[in-house]
Amino acid sequence: MSEIATLTKQVSTQLQIKEQLVDQVIALLDEGNTVPFIARYRKEQTGGLDEVQINDIQEKWTYAQNVQKRKEEVVRLIDEQGKLTDELKQQIESATQLQKVEDLYRPYKQKRRTRATVAKEKGLEPLAKRVYDQHVSDFPGEAAAYINEEKEVHSVDDVRTGVQDIIAEWISDEPHYRERIRKETYNKGTLQSEGKDTEADEKGVFEMYYEYEEPIRAIVSHRILALNRGEKEGILKVNVQPPKEWVLNYIAKELRLTKRPETKEWMMEVIEDSYKRLIQPSIEREIRSGLTEKAEEQAIEVFSKNLKNLLLQPPLKGKTILGVDPAYRTGCKLAIIDETGKAHDIQVIYPTAPRNDVKGAEKTILELLNKYPIELVAIGNGTASRETEQFIADSIKNNGLDLAYMIVNEAGASVYSASPLAREEFPDLKVEERSAISIARRVQDPLAELVKIDPKSIGVGQYQHDVAQKRLNESLTFVVETAVNQVGVNVNTASASLLQYVSGLSKAVANNIIKAREENGKFTARTELKKIPRLGAKTYEQSIGFLRILEGKQPLDRTPIHPESYEVTKELLSMYGLTPSDLGTPKVEDALHGMDVHTTAENLGIGAPTLQDILNALKQPGRDPRDDLPKPLLKKDVLSLEDLTQGMELQGTVRNVVDFGAFVDIGVKQDGLVHISKLSNSFVKHPLDVVAVGDVVTVWVEQVDTKKGRIALTMI
Template identity: 80%
Template sequence: NSTSGKLREILTEAIQDSYKRLIQPSIEREIRNSLSESAEEQAIEVFSSNLRSLLLQPPLKGKVVLGVDPAYRTGCKLAVIDETGKVLDIAVVYPTAPKNDTAGAEKKILSFMKKYPIELMAIGNGTASRETEQFIADMIQKHNLDASYMIVNEAGASVYSASKLAREEFPDLQVEERSAVSIARRVQDPLAELVKIDPKSIGVGQYQHDVTQKKLNESLTFVVETVVNQVGVNVNTASSSLLQYVSGLSKAVANNVVKKREEIGKFTKRSELKDIPRLGAKTYEQSIGFLRILDGKEPLDRTPIHPESYRSARSLLKMVGATVEDLGSSEMAEKLKAMDVKQTAEELDLGTMTFEDIRKSLVQPGRDPRDDLPKPLLKTNVLSMDDLEQGMELEGTIRNVVDFGAFVDIGVKQDGLVHISKLSNKFVKHPMDVVSVGDVVTVWVDQVDTQKQRIALTMLPQS
């Protein structure tokens, strides 16, 4: 009995020791790793979704824009760009402290307004942004200018400005002047400008430095590729940075496309791309459906229809008594919409999904999927934190979405937070189910803490 008691004691000690020293730490590591993995996946998913929304922000096409990169000591950099993104003029003004030369700044901007048909001013949201915004808003009111302004998320603009790409694009400009150009171009075509920047520098998401960088990079690159191919690329205006995200095109081939365009001028038809070095038959087949030629010899080249399906597209048009020259006409569109999908697809020897894609492309040949999204918020006046009162209704732009809510730019120095509990009257599993980056939303002021510079907002309608 004494022996069995001794054995039991030794066995109990062994079990306790093995649990404490080996089993418990192992289980703890396993649980911790599992939780870290799921948290990492969530952080990457949030970042990717925010990036997708940011890249898909609608472009404000056909506007001459004045880009403003605010600063205190070094002054506000100005860049005027035309409808195509070409730099027309640059300058530096000092409307903020320490110089406070508002008269000189006003004179310079008014001379730009007189010289160029500027409709919109794009102000970066970094240092001295709100002071610059106040100056611009006062000037618009004072001189009754037919122009509006918007605040642009300038995250990553300085990264681009100091990059090799920016030096090649603007060798004669200072780093700060390049960022003013980038801010203005982000308004005209956010996607074309933001692809020039490392996605991690764009300033959306959460915990990006705590996750596996390889996984994050792969996810973000996939998002950029998906968006670029979804929107399509104008092969006559796209930069090499944009082209390299097109399915099938490498960095080298993208550079060759730009070189060829510089040699021969504009491409007039898709088939001309076959002559580009290293763009072989397989690459052509893979990429050509995502490349557009908007004013070329072949009207179908401005659609997402692959050249392999041109014959089917023409046959479909013939069925409704139209030709490719009628693309986009409302009469032709009505006839195409009225066709029986299954029967017509069989007649053309096409799958129903392929038929639907071709029909949609013929009905809206130059359609940009970004046009369906809410346009950015344009402003002519400015608010300060002191103007805010509880219950005040405002319009704002979603700047970032995180697990616990959404940050909204309502036009004061500090973005306001709409907590997840204040996003909707219904249960919200994740803020992304309700809002996305770039959305223009109606909010009400919930609480303002001027001392801590915090603004709590709600999207729940006020009774």
């Protein structure tokens, strides 16, 4: 079997995806195709694998290739030392994990000067080998021959110490021992923590970990990250408690110490020294590193799923919105956004402390309502949000207005408002005024607005600042790209921030598209994009299906149908007496209804998945997949923490999902927590299996702690 075939089989086994499909995906990726393009337009080759599965293949394939390169390097390095045996080579070549390769290489790795290397320089290695193989019955007698004043070996005790150091290193380098000890430490050991500088923990965030112990195999991801943070901040001391007695007995048994009872006692000392000084510290590092890596992957996965759900929140299109960025001292900033997202009016009101100018603020609101056809008020959920919400609710009620409002997660709005992009968009506005615009636009089109913000600043997930930032950025970028390409982009209205996430487009090309649009006016056909600087044939192929031209010369340009399928699409329409200009009319739906997809696909010479996608696009040419999702929760009145009573039924919006539950906005100052055990009557493996960010859910109040501002909710 060739090296490529071996790696393909390995990836196939790990992901439980057919080898043939893995092969096809790798070939498509090697040709320079992007993940979104492959998922959308190469379904026949991939068997309909989605973006996540294709991305998983890409990641596993890259890892397998890196392991293969390392194996080849390790084989070469050991061979150069003249120590490569057929058995060792076979062990290295059969390894699938980098850790296994490094364990096998460890005995041959060039080390810095150690106690063992010093002892070897003194000529003690031959005696150490005889002791290790238990061929020595009279150690003092044999040791006497190794006493050498020039080499500073002055006594039998010096010989013994040197021999022990050599054997201790041999034991620690034995890959079989390390693998077994690592496994048993994971299965039988515990992770312990104790308070180190508890005074620094002013809010008692890490209080539960001041005296804490849990089996390593059972500890959950969010606790691992919490312990890591507490340790990093100097508040906690964390360590692994291994099954020490088991380890020592295991090594003794492997060395068959009963063979030479006369050396057993001091060989046990060697084993203990080897374990305590050499094996235990590195095994602890490896286990904690593995736990952290696993916990980070879990945190990144949760963050990514939350972000995807947030990005794909249904837009409230075609509405004029009043955006409100709440504040105390500096006042609430107001921004009017018309149905196209254009800002028309910026005002500041002071309905909250310290000014408490409710009357003046209400007057400003009424003036804006009279001047503009405002259909919705969007209030940011930051500082002074609830007080501002109360003011808006009172204004609606007191003036008999038929107006709804909603609370908008404003996380990251301030980051965007102070960014070069925001300054470029609104050079004459203050930071807070830009923030109000961003809050309103998040309602009109969450995806288009949120792509302008660093995903880490969007405020979903947990411990995002404690995980590997490179891996987090890669995962979140993939999520944004997937969301953007699933929805599609109107090339005549999209910002450069949105365009750069389109399959195949770089930031430079996105800016070139904007520049061409500003200089020449709206694009009227997809083919015009071929003239954009740096947008070559491959980039055009990868991106064009995700770019829409809604009012162009070619009706198919407003659909997700790729231009490579235009001819077959026209042939299909012609078979039913239709033309592309009939798109969006009832007769298309009527004519294509009940079609035998497989037979028609065969007649047209295309795959059934491609034909099905073409049919969907023809029946609903302007369909936005987000429109199928439940709309955001709109409100006209407000609750306070004191209004809540046990058993009260409420509707709320899921703001964040973490490993231990979901935080739900029920309209009071503090989000309530639905613990994982309260999400469903049946067993819940992870909260994301039940709820997602943006879901509107029915909850019941279980407990309210007004002092701590904590609300316990249940969905049962």
